[in-house]
């Protein structure tokens with residue numbers, strides 16, 4: 001078995017190409033931090049040559065102090081017609097300033113002649129020059145062999161010589177890509193073994209897409225054939241049917257194949273990581289996902305559940321706590337306790353295992369979850385909830401009412417939003433403010449700030465970074481509800497809050513108030 005496997009995350013590039021997925025600059029930073037804490041070895045920051053947003057990300061990432069993850073820049077081999085020093089893509093890769101760059105190269109003759117429109121020999125020369133040049137600029141170079149498995153089936157000798165050419169020029173890892181995602185495990189395993197035999201000195205990686213439903217299986221097949229780098233995305237996000245799902249692969253490598261990829265503590269974060277990335281991607285977490293899904297260790301009450309309670313090994317393939325998940329027995333008040341306690345200690349809230357207070361909090365959380373709240377991505381709201389139940393919370397203001405008007409005149413280019421808010425401060429003073437905004441939520445936020453900033457000047461440091469809305473079908477209600485997830489930050493911290501209501505403004509107001517109260521609790525105590 002392989003002595004080690006490195007994880008190379010492509011959530012920010014391949015994952016962001018998934019239908020309906022868009023990460024804000026703030027989301028990207030949050031994901032980078034979480035991936036680093038999870039123990040990922042490489043994080044692909046994106047393609048600096050493709051747009052200014054990607055280039056900007058690299059400069060922001062440079063200031064992050066990551067524990068172990070290395071950020072990589074992604075691009076292609078030089079253009080067939082440009083000189084290497086003048087190639088804009090190669091230049092952008094170097095300007096990104098990363099220690100590692102990953103370039104994709106063509107290894108399938110059909111793609112070389114049909115898409116790149118150059119000769120097979122010229123393609124080899126392009127690969128050689130691109131790798132050698134990046135090496136000469138002091139970069140470690142990984143080469144993604146695009147459409148490798150299709151190319152190998154078409155002309156194995158050419159596909160292998162393209163790899164050999166990259167290795168000879170100094171590539172450190174050759175990543176075999178199933179770009180169209182149509183290959184099956186036995187094909188992946190055979191081709192990977194052939195590469196291993198031909199190029200025993202260089203590291204091999206695997207990058208699988210899921211079009212045949214085998215991306216995870218294909219990845220594991222490549223690892224058993226000698227691949228030591230695994231590329232994939234959290235939750236398998238990616239275009240079409242997605243990429244290899246790291247949330248499944250990492251537990252499989254570690255718990256089933258005995259390859260230590262991350263520490264046991266880090267592995268126990270995979271469920272949280274999966275849900276957080278889902279929340280930021282504005283996707284509902286998939287309950288049936290292996291290891292991390294809400295239902296992966298759920299048992300229906302009755303004999304089966306009773307057996308699970310007596311001896312977990314009878315009905316569960318692993319101990320769910322190893323991946324930060326837990327056994328749920330439906331219709332049992334036990335569900336969720338372990339995670340709540342875990343979360344509480346993470347947030348610095350003291351909670352006992354089994355007392356009336358913990359049970360009250362648990363019941364409250366469950367009730368809110370039924371109404372459509374989701375706390376995985378809203379730590380600050382969860383902390384406030386716990387503190388409110390524990391009596392460790394004071395009120396900094398009381399809402400007496402708000403009113404928002406949106407005026408759209410036929411001739412005006414955009415609507416004008418105005419919010420009015422009335423509230424009472426603890427000393428009894430009432431505040432009545434009016435503010436305009438860039439949309440109704442912004443107007444409401446401005447009116448609220450205007451009312452509070454005089455008394456609580458530290459709120460001037462708080463910025464809203466992110467605002468996400470999802471329409472949810474709450475299980476206990478017949479009417480659709482809106483969930484708002486709000487990201488805030490000040491000079492040192494960032495935090496997230498949640499609000500749920502049938503009305504988008506009420507949901508937003510709730511998330512705004514939690515954000516403000518969280519900040520005030522931090523600066524003024526309870």
Ligand SMILES: [Zn+2]
Pocket residue numbers: 014179207209243
């Ligand atoms: Zn891909």
